Amino acid sequence: MNPGSQWSVEDTDEVLIERWKAGESRAATEIVRRHADALARFASSAGEREEIEELVQDTFVRAFSSLDSFRGESSLRTWLFTIERRLMLDRRRAEKRERNVISLDGLDTATDYDALDKVVASETARRVRRAMKSLSPMQRDVFTMRVEQGLAYKEIATILGTTEGAARVHYHNAIGAVKELLNE
Amino acid sequence: MNKCVSAEMRDALPDFVHGKLDATRMADVRAHIANCAECAAEVELLNHVISSAALTPAMDVARIAGALPLPTRHGFLLHRGSGIAAEPDARSIAPNSSTRHRTWANPFVRIAAVAAIVTAGGLSLLVGRDVLRPEAQVGQTGPAAAPVVAVAPTPAPAAPIEPPVAPKTSSPSPKVVASAATGLSFAGDLQELSDDHLETLLGEIEQMDALPQAEPEAMEPSVAGSGGDGSNR
Numbered sequence: 001m002n003p004g005s006q007w008s009v010e011d012t013d014e015v016l017i018e019r020w021k022a023g024e025s026r027a028a029t030e031i032v033r034r035h036a037d038a039l040a041r042f043a044s045s046a047g048e049r050e051e052i053e054e055l056v057q058d059t060f061v062r063a064f065s066s067l068d069s070f071r072g073e074s075s076l077r078t079w080l081f082t083i084e085r086r087l088m089l090d091r092r093r094a095e096k097r098e099r100n101v102i103s104l105d106g107l108d109t110a111t112d113y114d115a116l117d118k119v120v121a122s123e124t125a126r127r128v129r130r131a132m133k134s135l136s137p138m139q140r141d142v143f144t145m146r147v148e149q150g151l152a153y154k155e156i157a158t159i160l161g162t163t164e165g166a167a168r169v170h171y172h173n174a175i176g177a178v179k180e181l182l183n184e
Numbered sequence: 185m186n187k188c189v190s191a192e193m194r195d196a197l198p199d200f201v202h203g204k205l206d207a208t209r210m211a212d213v214r215a216h217i218a219n220c221a222e223c224a225a226e227v228e229l230l231n232h233v234i235s236s237a238a239l240t241p242a243m244d245v246a247r248i249a250g251a252l253p254l255p256t257r258h259g260f261l262l263h264r265g266s267g268i269a270a271e272p273d274a275r276s277i278a279p280n281s282s283t284r285h286r287t288w289a290n291p292f293v294r295i296a297a298v299a300a301i302v303t304a305g306g307l308s309l310l311v312g313r314d315v316l317r318p319e320a321q322v323g324q325t326g327p328a329a330a331p332v333v334a335v336a337p338t339p340a341p342a343a344p345i346e347p348p349v350a351p352k353t354s355s356p357s358p359k360v361v362a363s364a365a366t367g368l369s370f371a372g373d374l375q376e377l378s379d380d381h382l383e384t385l386l387g388e389i390e391q392m393d394a395l396p397q398a399e400p401e402a403m404e405p406s407v408a409g410s411g412g413d414g415s416n417r
Contacts, residue, residue: 004286004346021255029249037281044240052241057248064252123235128229133253147230148237179229 013076017067032060033079038149039084045132045144048090055091059084078155081145082171085159131181135174143174187221197223202229 011033019027039056048055062083063070063073070079132140145151146167151159156167188194193216199205200213219225 023255025249025254028252029245032243032249033245036241036245036248040240040243045237048345053243053248056243057251060248061251061253123272125232128232129236132233132395144233144237146198147201147233150198150204152199170208172194175226175229182229 014072017070017076020064021067028060028064031076035080036060038077039080042084042150043079043088045135045148046092046141048083048088053088055084056101058087062087074158077149078151079156081149081151081155082159085141110177127182128178131178134181135177136161139170139174139177142170143178146171147175186221189221190216190220193223194226197226198230201227201234221235 013031014100016027016031017117020031036056039059040052041054043052059080063080070076074082132143135143138160142156145159146153153164153167153171156162156171157164160167161171193213196205196209200210200217203210203214217227231292
């Protein structure tokens with residue numbers, strides 16, 4: 001079955017949500033199809049090494065369990081990113097407690113990218129990824145959201161709980177740092 | 185490489201590579217890149233970042249969708265027990281700690297669990313109170329309590345459990361109807377009688393001629409033909 005075959009491209013996420021609330025469970029499948037890959041990319045870029053699909057699934061389960069709290073003030077994808085980021089923070093805290101490993105706020109996050117490195121075929125892309133490792137968690141989150149997801153600063157600020165101006169500053173600092181590292 | 189002096193153009197580069205600008209703006213940025221080596225290099229870098237990020241593992245949409253709660257027209261969310269009917273893949277989600285965590289993370293599941301516990305506890309209290317209360321046992325309407333509720337007026341030597349009485353009561357009660365001609369009978373529940381009424385009633389019963397003076401002997405099952413079904417009326 002092609003889950004997307006019965007939905008029009010013009011159907012907005014809000015329309016799909018309403019259909020899902022009305023009992024059309026397949027509307028949820030279309031929503032997952034639209035956003036799952038982006039959530040996976042964000043998780044990878046943020047340093048998630050394993051069980052990315054579990055994380056994405058948890059994100060959707062959490063979102064659909066509390067859809068009534070989604071007021072449409074931001075896009076659904078922005079809301080999903082917000083939930084996913086909180087789940088990642090929870091994961092990191094749990095890992096830190098259990099294994100005393102690097103927290104999301106830590107400086108040394110090099111090992112977070114090991115798994116991703118293995119699947120990055122291009123040498124240039126590998127160098128880019130390594131450069132991104134050196135960014136602070138906030139810079140990296142802003143950078144990946146801005147570059148990989150194409151989110152606007154306003155959306156990034158919503159997800160990260162910061163201001164639009166701060167997000168813009170983080171982005172320009174991040175890309176400056178990446179360029180500098182690539183030129184070394 | 186010359187530094188780009190247009191912060192506005194640099195700010196727009198991520199949107200440019202994602203094609204999120206309108207046609208006019210896209211043309212402006214494209215023209216700027218043609219003359220700005222720094223922005224051209226930055227666009228190349230951004231494309232590398234995007235292409236490397238695209239190598240994340242593909243998500244199993246059916247599996248993820250199968251784990252989602254089901255909507256109902258009543259506004260409740262139900263967690264799937266077996267996934268979407270039309271998508272067999274969704275049924276194959278193995279229960280694990282993550283699934284259990286998600287199940288209990290659902291507030292509706294928690295509320296249902298609490299309601300079930302409170303209901304069960306309340307019922308057990310009610311049942312326990314009724315079982316322990318002596319007057320409740322006397323006043324049961326089941327077969328074991330039937331002889332107390334209604335006393336047959338006709339003497340029946342073979343069934344002393346159903347004593348023929350010609351009762352009369354000196355303590356009138358709306359629930360008790362006394363008749364010297366037909367015997368003692370009343371409708372209602374013994375629980376509704378006060379202790380004084382009960383004592384009076386027992387005294388009246390003891391004075392009845394038809395009643396045996398002592399407790400009846402234990403009966404063999406074959407003798408109690410009329411009461412063989414265990415219900416004494």
